[in-house]
Amino acid sequence: MQASEFDEAAFFAAIAASGVRALLIGRRALIALGLPVMTSDYDFWIHADDSAAFNAALAPFGLIPNRSPDEARGIGRYALENDEHVDVVVARGVSTIDGLMVQFSDLWPRRQQLQVAPEITVAAPSLDDLILTKRFGARPRDADDIRMLEDLRRGAAGS
């Protein structure tokens, strides 16, 4: 199968231009912050009211949502797919494995902007909040990612 011609910078630019409140989470955020991990998808946490706008922004890339906005809000997540895979958390809050409820509305004001191309930025959680999102699951790689993020945080605190 021929891979789609996917322009990552244009993808981020479309999200930025859409006005959608979207936070890049997952391993793609770790890579941007300087951690050499691998991933095969994009993970975003978006505001619960913004899924229709997010889908519209990514429609020109041939990315098709696998659930309607209403279905997605009911479940709390959905995906957009073609040759690329975009996992989207759309819940207003997600609980960590410790029982702490993390609210998107708390993370959004604390976001950091990462410049991913000339004049193109993507929003990501603060380092502390990114570590919290890695406590949503308890998979081996979540632990590995937290370990590296905490080391990054210690390095940033010492600088």
Place this chain on the structure above:
Amino acid sequence: MTKLVPASPQLAARWRAEEERRLPADEFEARIRAPMTDDERALIAWFQRRYPTPAARLAAHRRRELERRRQRRG
């Protein structure tokens, strides 16, 4: 260049199950607390020196991702 041979469906399923399993709390925390090794620190330092900006890092990862996909297609 060595052609990558895809894992069997059974092996791939076992790997996925292992990657997606939920660790017990004590094992999860112990894995977080494990000290960073010198090799890990060296790799991270190299990555940040070689690709000093988020843009460069994402572009490098994208190139590797595409190469892996090409190798899988053969």
